[in-house]
Amino acid sequence: MKPAPFNYIVPTSIDEALALLEEHAPDARLLAGGQSLVPMMNFRLSRPSHLIDLNCIPDLAFIQDNKDHISIGAMTRERTIEESSLVRSSIPLLYEATRHIAHLPIRSRGTIGGSISNADPAAEYPAALLTLDGEMVVRSKQGKRQIKASDFFKGIMETAIEPNELLVEIIVPKVPPGTGFAFVEISRRHGDYALAGIAAQMTLSGKTVTNVRLAACGVGPCPIRLNDAEKQIIDDGLTEKSIQSAAKAAALEVDPETDLHATADYRRRLTAVLTQQALLKAKERAQENN
Amino acid sequence: MDEQSISLTVNGTEQNGEAEPRMSLADFLRERLGLTGTHIGCEHGVCGVCTVICDGMAVRSCLMFAVQADKKEIRTIEGLADGDTMHPLQTLFSEQRALQCGFCTPGMLMTAVDLVDNNPSITPPEIKAGMSAVLCRCTGYEGILKAVEAYAKQIKGV
Incomplete structure (x- = not known):
């Protein structure tokens, strides 16, 4: 057995879980799907005194x-x-x-x-x-x-x-009509965590972009909303040039680190490329829905 | 922590057993029920060799505690063949030489069963992506993909 011993508790209602949390926090951990927590416990990087299993609520x-x-x-x-x-x-x-x-x-x-x-x-x-x-x-x-x-x-x-x-x-929120979206990422192997990923959603009214939202993952301590990149599209519309400017802006507003999988510079470059890809895909889908 | 009693169905047979809460389902199957066909590799959800079917869906048995399998229906590699008759997917693995050392094979088979049985219209690119859930270090995957594609065709009846 790999994890350290723990007290295992299985609440069957939200109220019961909250009472347990109140009693045992901060040494207790909540067990959801266990696909990240259990590996951490198997490595003994996480050693909760109490494990509150949410799977029976x-x-x-x-x-x-x-x-x-x-x-x-x-x-x-x-x-x-x-x-x-x-x-x-x-x-x-x-x-x-x-x-x-x-x-x-x-x-x-x-x-x-x-x-x-x-x-x-x-x-x-x-x-x-x-x-x-x-x-x-x-x-x-x-x-x-x-x-x-x-x-x-x-x-x-x-x-x-x-x-x-x-x-x-x-x-x-449900997406309004005329909305296109894209989630694109690059990882070393299929299914691995992304070196960089971009989520995009935009709404078109005719040819006018009424809303565009972009966020990046894998290139900062937490997901980063790409405000500068969005501004390029809102200000200049959806042109080849504005999409390129948005990609450049995106690369500058992320905060990637170097690790054994990729350098920070490479991740910035991926952010630019993926932003461009995401915008083009979202645009195409928004036009189809318009 | 004391052992807890659990009762679950494994390959159609009801099983009762005792497990400490920190015992993985994989360890329980192997050590308590003697079902050593489920292999254990990385024990952190990456390699996929411990994959079993839980209530109809493929799961990593190293990332589930045995106590969480209480009242659940588990299918392992031992539950694929019908007596001495191999499961069609096992026959295809043999025909396509989809294994060498065989260590990953239980995980490969259980993953493929979920992918194809639950989605008979699965396409070859989807099979390729799906089978990357299990690591094989000897075959290079060609035979594995051919076997799973052939199985999908059989299920679809073409």
Whole structure:
């Protein structure tokens, strides 16, 4: 057996989980899909005193169609999201991001809430939610908070969730008509974490860009919204030149590091290339939907 | 931490056993049930050789605790063949020489079963991407992909 011993607790309701968290935080860890936490425990890099398993709380696993947004329970499996026709039609960027996450057997267990709370710098969902203007609902025994994606990701594997809080739901606005999207990334091998990835979404009204949002993953401590790149497109429209300027701007506003997989310079270069690819793909899809 | 009782269905047979919460499903299958066909490689979810089917979906059994498999239905490599008759995918692996040392083969087969049985219209590029979930260090994958593609054709009936 590889992990250090722990006390294993299986709550069956959100309230029960919150009480346990209050009692055992900060030495307790919440177990979602376990596709990142269990490897860390197997390496004994994580040695929680208590492991609170969220897999038996039915109220945390759902995909709900609300008027102008989709609500997704934190314990919804990545595979369920991938197979959801609602996600595919109403928030297709999230579907495309999901297809890039590891491999199918990992997505069978991995959850959206787990990925977001773990906040790996290279993870796909945080960048997708920043682009989609998603919001996270967190609960504690004291109450409920709703946090915008732009305020949620704080640093390397660091989020706005307090030790006594539980992420329960992710709210994603449905895309308006005339919207195109793209999630593109480069990794060493299929299924590996990305060296760099770009999420893009834009809305066209005729030939005018009414909205464009871009975010990058793998090139900073947390997902980075590419404001300067977006501005190039909003100011100058969608021309070959403005897309190139946006790609250049994107490369300058990310904050990549050198590691054994790639240098910081290479990651900047990838950011530019991927921004261009994402914008072109999103444009094409927006035109099809217009 | 004390051992906990669990009861699960493995390859159609109900099994009861005891496991410490930190025991992986892979260790439980091998050490408690003697089902050593499920291999253990990296033990952090990367190599895929420990892949089993849990409630119809391929999962890494090194990243699931045995206690989490309580009341679940597990299918392992031992559950593929029908008595002495090999599963069609096993026959195709043999015909296409899709294995050399055989260490990754249980993971390859269980992954392929999920990919094809749950998506009979799967395309060759999707098979290629899907099978990259398991690492093979000897065959170079050509035979594996041919075998899985042939299996998909059989399932589709073309």
